[in-house]
Amino acid sequence: MSHQLIIYTDGSSRGNPGPGGYGIVMQWGEQTKEFSQGFRFTTNNRMELMGVIVALESLTKKNIPLTIYTDSQYIVNSVEKRWLDGWIKTDFKGGKKNKDLWLRYYKLSRDFKIKFVWVKGHANNAMNNRCDILATTAADGKGLIEDVGYIPGS
Known part of the structure; x- marks a missing residue:
């Protein structure tokens, strides 16, 4: 029996910027895994994107089709409408954030067939x-880590 990997992700930020977190649920057939992490100071869009990145980084099998469900139009539009390709070509000119x-997502994405x-x-x-x-609980929790790449105002 063949299964497809299904990934759900969400991000949260209290204050935007403020404490934030991501939540991930991965399903493969009957198996389910959950991940989350909180950060001291970040934005909602960064956490939405971090959820996708961490999900991809957790996978050991490459070149598999997977579907990622997200409530972030920022992510869906940036990838599906190919905005990201333009941002990369222009080195994120014009103040494009994150x-x-x-770039971390783009490198990972080449190893998968993502919808x-x-x-x-x-x-x-x-x-x-x-x-x-998962995301809001992580944002509100203890043991928050630094969002190393976040530059306030950028």
Whole structure:
């Protein structure tokens, strides 16, 4: 029996910028794994993107098709509408944010066949809601780490 890897991600920031976190739920058939981490000072978009990156970094098998569900139109549009390709070509000219994370994502993305699907946040998608709980709990938790690439105002 063949299964496809399904990944749900969400990011959260209290204050934007402020304490933040990401949440990930990965499903392969009947198996489910969850990940989350909180950061001391970051933005919502960085945490949305960090969730996707950490999910990809956790995978040991490459060149597999996977679907990533996110409530971040920022991520879906940047990838599916190929905005990211333009940002990379112009070295993120014009103040495009999160260059460090986008480059990290782009390098990882070449090892997979990724399809992004936008889901409405805080709605009726149980896995997206679970990711939201993981992300906000991480943002509100103890043991917050530094978002090393975050430059306030950039």
